[in-house]
Amino acid sequence: MLAGSEDRTELEELGEFGLIDHLTKGLENVNSSTVKGVGDDAAVIDSGDKYTLVSTDMLIEGVHFDLMYAPMKHLGYKAVVVNFSDIYAMNGHPKQITVSLAISNRFSVEALDEFYAGVKLACELYKVDLVGGDTTSSLSGLCVSITAIGEVEKDKIVYRNGANENDLICVSGDLGAAYVGLQLLEREKQIFKENSNIQPDLEGMDYVLERQLKPEARKAVVEMLEKAEVLPTSMIDVSDGLASELLHIASHSNCGVAIYEDKLPIDPATVSGAENLGLDGTVAALNGGEDYELLFTIPQIHFETVRVMEGISIIGHINDRESGYNMISKGNSIIPLTAQGWDSFLSNN
């Protein structure tokens, strides 16, 4: 019935971003309270004094997580935190969250309790209220859908599209660790599947594993910028890898970007983990994803302020559009940035 239609376009022909564009093109908003619909980290709703921010994410077992190595508590924590990250990326603060779950009877109440323990811990630490959701059965596997609701002062909201030529490009924390952590977990899983007597060799990999299994959202960065009275001109969270996010900012802001490889913040544990896997740390940082750091641009006037901020790296600057999207390598060559992103349609075929 479904497969029987005459014209059939496969999902992977469009890819994730292409599909979203296809499905949402031509959408027109009719309510005056709808300030921003599809196309940023969160939707923006005018609720009078402030803007209300809404962000939603869906996580599917076997696609976004693997219960072979992701403990239920960590999964609950991560599912919630990555949605907070989208609210921070608008320079807002998450306040409420809804959690919907579809679960098969493979799961026990105790397993769900663990998941919710993670959800509640994240809510407690980030001062967010769990206000609703839906719990239902699935025929197989676990499906999680989270919606985070936040708020931001109207004059403090930051979109993806405000970057201006000569703005400095900044990123919080460090990049690539979560991806390296994932690859290590995948490798150990394969080894375990082949021989369950071999103990996993993850010694000294705590940092990259924690970055994958229990990421944090950058509440402190939003607070630090606010305190320093630095209002970014654009901001996005790094969920699909630095390169992909830079291209989002560039295309929305109609500008070019130049970043410097030697400025990329990469933790030594990430570099050694990547080496262990035969990967390049820079590639992990550019294309790995799931860092949940904040990538933002600031006017040059704030250079001295931001330069000394703990945990913030200035990695490049905004160019005119014609200059394109480039990384200047350690060897001083110009490498065009391409969005590898994480395409869930491609990765599952």
Added chain:
Amino acid sequence: MLAGSEDRTELEELGEFGLIDHLTKGLENVNSSTVKGVGDDAAVIDSGDKYTLVSTDMLIEGVHFDLMYAPMKHLGYKAVVVNFSDIYAMNGHPKQITVSLAISNRFSVEALDEFYAGVKLACELYKVDLVGGDTTSSLSGLCVSITAIGEVEKDKIVYRNGANENDLICVSGDLGAAYVGLQLLEREKQIFKENSNIQPDLEGMDYVLERQLKPEARKAVVEMLEKAEVLPTSMIDVSDGLASELLHIASHSNCGVAIYEDKLPIDPATVSGAENLGLDGTVAALNGGEDYELLFTIPQIHFETVRVMEGISIIGHINDRESGYNMISKGNSIIPLTAQGWDSFLSNN
């Protein structure tokens, strides 16, 4: 790993409502903007001038819908409308919606286009903006998660818990049709599976089929009550069957209920469809579900106003708690109401 924990409580031991109670017990809200969390049709957030309402629902292929008989466009329409219904049940108006989908590559882009055509049609008719979502892959089947965001004047919000003794119990439209429609579709599906040469016998069943496949939310009822300056003391939408919803109002409002079988609005098509299936129309109305009508209580002072309202039936009144939850049958006997509801955990074992 999951099944290996020592204490294992099966999901069906708690059931859907029991599980939600279990998972959300002891939740405390820390944000002053959180007016109402878990436990009503929608969460309530104080956004300054008004309340923001948030409702979310998850629909799973094979559990909540069957693509053998639910066309994708109808499915998109229904998925959205049932969330609008939750917002109307708070006496609010839906304004924005997010739509998240997980789909396997069994689905084509054209099938998704159909789904979104239904989503967009519903948004257009109800004047709601599609502002976000997530589109990702699943390993099998279709998973839909919708979040509706609405607003309501602070002095107009209606919860489940405000019913008072002697209030009149009212319901919009008619009941049981969607359930009868579902049973007919299920019967024809079984016949078709046994012999695909037999044409479905659904002649004259248009009304009950449409109620199942393409329900509407009761926007007009909210508007009519507002225009007549009738503010319900409690309200809920009928998604799990009249009996279940009455018990929600009664338990939240700490009161008893008495309804009269001969006052229940049941369409002739529902009665004949039920007879065709060997079912009782009253049972379909009480326990069928998916009507998406509004069930509400009003002070007796509004009796004359509501009595003449088109499409509203006064079906009983609120009693003291000790009187219990009863239906007075056509034969004048007292029948205790029990919540059959629709327990997705039980129905799939």
